[in-house]
Amino acid sequence: MLPRLALIHTGGTIASRPNPDGLGVTPQEAPDLAGLPDTIITEYQPFNLPSPHITPAHMLELAQLVAEIAPSVDGIVITHGTDTLEETAFFLHLTLPAHIPVVLTGSMRHAAEVSWDGPANLLDAAQVALCSETRGRGPLVVFGGDIFDARTVTKVHTSSVDAFGGYPGPIGRIDRVGEKAQVHYFAMPEPRPTYQPSHTEAKVEVLYAYAGWRGEGYAQAAARADGLVIAALGTGNLPPELLPLIAETKKPVVIATRTHAGPILPVYGYAGGGATLVEAGAIPASFLNAHKARLLLLVLLSLGLDVERIRGVFGEGVF
Template structure:
């Protein structure tokens, strides 16, 4: 673990920014051996954080990974690193976009620190003329150092939009404005005459924080589709401590799943495969949301399946019982 960063490392008149690089497209370039685009090094600071002459920067690079290789254990290591920092006014994490929203949400659940944390990345690599990394990193740095960002939990800055970690999601595989998520951004940062113009559309909200020291539970995600008869359910239920199902619509499943969920003693959380919207246990037919809830399934509120998985992973790793897990989801304690 890198050493703590203390005020003695820079002058007291300057703002202090921690820059944590983890890999991803923003740190990638074509492999000289022809293997494709791969993360190779941290982005150049001079190229990416122009306009912050009064800022003292301390950099960390705990790992250099494409984001499909990032695991919850890496997220826990990031949480520990950020929690160890002292004397900084803000922190920026550069991250691959494929799992950026999951790392952001994990930190939303577990990170307690007095300074803002902003995650960003890029959709294009350093070898492309339209590389979006410098602008995104500048926006993230300015957001992390802005006084109105305090108390909001980890944020995502991308394409000038600022997102809440609970609702942000990747909505396009290749466009530079790849991030969205209903009900949309909670703020915007634009550049006018070399100055940052930042505006939030809402005030900070209460966060519920959890403090796992390890992630020992196993949670799997299953995906519902027309005609699904539960293939893979029994195998996943046997090897996992809990399940999340990306269900249909407001949280509905084919009738064949209802007796399977009734029979399990493990938490089964129902999310939706739909792009946005809450789980609403309305329908009373076999497999409808109301019958699933009566069978013991737990509605995921507005969390998508992969974020519901992280919340369930944290709760089960903390040893919470089934009833406590249900209460967290139903009361929106995240």
Template sequence: MPPTPARLALIHTGGTIASRPDPGGAGLTPQEAPELSGQLPGLEGVQVQVYQPFNLPSPHVTPAHMLTLARLIGTLGETGGAVITHGTDTLEETAFFLHLTLHCPFPVVLTGSMRHAAELSGDGPGNLRDAAQVALHPASTERGPLVVFGGDIFDARTVTKVHTSAVDAFGGYPGPIGRIDQGADGPALRYFAGPQGRHLYAPPQLSAAVEVLYAYAGWQGEGFAEAEARADGLVIAALGTGNLPAELLPLIAATHKPVVIATRTHAGPILPVYGYAGGGATLKRAGAIPASFLNAHKARLLLLLLLSLGLERQEVRRVFEDGLF
């Protein structure tokens, strides 16, 4: 009896990887899934089931779309793995949302491209092939959702877009957790770290609202009161290791809503060590919650899920401070 062919779920959501120039001159626009699904070189014999829950540029993707993806993946049944093609602008947010909400027995890999489908030396077909090979590899199980770009394999917790236009647009400290290369004898996949445990937070609906504020030199809290009135919780992309101008300290101390302090820098943890007004130690004493190593937009997604589950501020603090994600 011949071996059972590998099965791959290929989920298209739009983005540059599926885009071509609009003949009307309006710019790049995402195309439908069938054209992109033919770009699977090196995967002959794999049974591919194609899905397209939506077809959007990634700036249009919302947490509701991410929840739709999680629910779709939960219905796939027996498959060897799943690949999601996605625009790069919010790819890391969708990856982290799935990391926090998705439990499935097979690997899930997100990828995209920086060059559109009609451009010379387009990177989409290679990224799609690499992602599919990673998704079907047994070493990729129990790792949570992964991001594959330019042959590098990233953990959803730490991956971030580090360049607006370069082909190697994704990075994130401390770097990739694996690598896939195309050798003479086929793909060579290596992981540099073992699988790690993770915690899942899957509310039945996204009922909370969370806003992000960005700190800068001379900020006196403009926008804080308005965001606090609209939202159930706030995330501040703070300075350095989690510090703010002194004017923010009384605002944070007065609110009863959770305020999570992330950093606007490229990488690194929040360390509440400074005792001056607005320093990280004073913000924590005033009730602010350090975001650990999460950047502001990933901290927002975690806070959104926790508040949608009905967690109180002290429970939220425990999740962030104990790294339960």
């Protein structure tokens, strides 16, 4: 029996061309998959958006579509804009069973450019999705031949075709010798819980720390949102003015880092140091970046978990 692949197109540069109405480049036409004969391909296009227009509601719609079609295919590829690709990948990682082989990819150049990287990324993603070793790893991101897990992958360059990286790096690689694809994995997947929210309506805002921040915008965000994430400094430290603000917040306040790799650690005991923030009730985000910590918090709040249970999930660090 021929392998069955589902291709879900959502827009992004991989679907973009110069705008016929004038300004810039916009998503228009989903890319063709070339170079994969003897495969039954079914295509879906739930929406056609630049990825800055993607919301958690779109991510939930995608998770539901993937779950629906997974039993009738051997692999699923999602084409997506690169700007928020890691957020959709992580949302799917949190909400889909790990046995479904889902691979996200995109491109950094559009189809009218000489350096158009869409076709190679799409073929790589399809071959990774159909590879039997991919099953059990949860949603992955394939870009430039590197295979990343959804938890650690992040966009590391605004314009290079090698736009994705993250700490500690790829979990695998796809290369091609002639027509034949070779897929190698370097690590085994770890067991982890997944979550089934029926909506994504919780409001979580991200605040970005900087030298001299006195908490401007904090009170308004804390009043509006159901929970906050702060992209804090280093191992999760803040200026002293933030300490009393966090101490009086009853809603969950998750501390991530604006530094590009590494964990949140309760090391420092000066006012606003990580140890004082944790003592004041803040929740360390472990190794998650601020925008992924936001999605985990949003999922947990949408499921109705209280602050202590949320603290427990982040504290266990298994996601």
